[in-house]
Amino acid sequence: MxxxxxxxxxxxxxxxxxxxxxxxxxxxxxxxxxxxxxxxxxxxxxxxxxxxxxxxxxxxxxxxxxxxxxxxxIMDYIHGESGAPHEPVDRNYSLYYVGNVSFKTHPYLRKLAEIMPDRDIYLYGTHPELEEIAKYPNLHYMGIVSDRQIIKSHMGDFGLSWYGESLDSGEGRIGEYMAYNNPHKVSLYLRCNSPVIVWSGAGRAEFINKEKVGITIDSLTTLDDRLKEVDDKEYRLLTDNARKINAKLKSxxxxxxxxxxxxxxxxxx
Missing domain, CATH: 3.40.50.2000 (Glycogen Phosphorylase B;)
Known part of the structure; x- marks a missing residue:
């Protein structure tokens, strides 16, 4: 200010x-x-x-x-594109993350790839450490892609909104701040008709739970087990609700x- x-x-x-x-x-x-x-x-x-x-x-x-x-x-996301319908390839749900993909800024991305080796994670954004990313077969760097294109077409079944250094909570300066802040990234994921994964201690978790548009968890160490519990019916409910919020964000x-x-x-x- x-x-x-x-x-x-x-x-x-x-x-x-x-x-x-x-x-x-x-x-x-x-x-x-x-x-x-x-x-x-x-x-x-x-x-x-x-x-x-x-x-x-x-x-x-x-x-x-x-x-x-x-x-x-939640922040509106007024954009001409409409999110394309998305159907998961299989029940082994994949994730995608949009933003700064540097392991130095978000070391949890590396840790997440290590603890979920059989689950694909797609990275869209800046500051990639390509040699480091290449060490993990389940990490896929997709480049710097416009929000317009991501809304039209993206890889990944759940959008990941997590910040800071730890798998367990929003630690570090950025992580602590995100306990109170609503990231624009969440709105982008919902504009893609994607369910969102957020930390249960974040301010945005209340909205995600109320509208049933994603999963809130205490720690990313439990994410793999939680995703295994998501059946077709729950995933369809989450995406249907995300589509409703999408229309509101757009307007x-x-x-x-x-x-x-x-x-x-x-x-x-």
């Missing part, structure tokens, strides 16, 4: 405006460029905050945020809903 934000809010209020602030990232979490007190002071200069999820809202409240907060649950449904609630609050206050 830029220096001067609270002064801009003050000027807007002097002119009779109301301010709705949509949080994309929290600087005091992501890159530590602000202290929590500095960031909360600026956020308190607004009238309504649109927060990612209940965990982010709770953290802000505990650190002194006083304004009205509304969860927008901007979640931001529209949160903004409507914010405006209603302002009109009543």
């Amino acid at each position: 830029k220096i001067g934000f609270d002064r801009i809010c003050k000027k807007a209020h002097q002119r009779g405006a109301k301010i709705i602030c949509l949080i994309h990232d929290l600087s005091s979490f992501r890159n530590k460029s602000l202290t929590p007190d500095e960031e909360i002071k600026r956020l308190n200069a607004t009238d309504v905050l649109l927060t990612h999820n209940h965990m982010m809202r709770q953290w802000l409240s505990e650190h002194g945020c006083k304004v009205k907060m509304i969860d927008y649950e 901007g449904y979640y931001l529209d809903k949160a903004l409507s609630q914010a405006i209603d609050h302002l009109n009543k206050s």
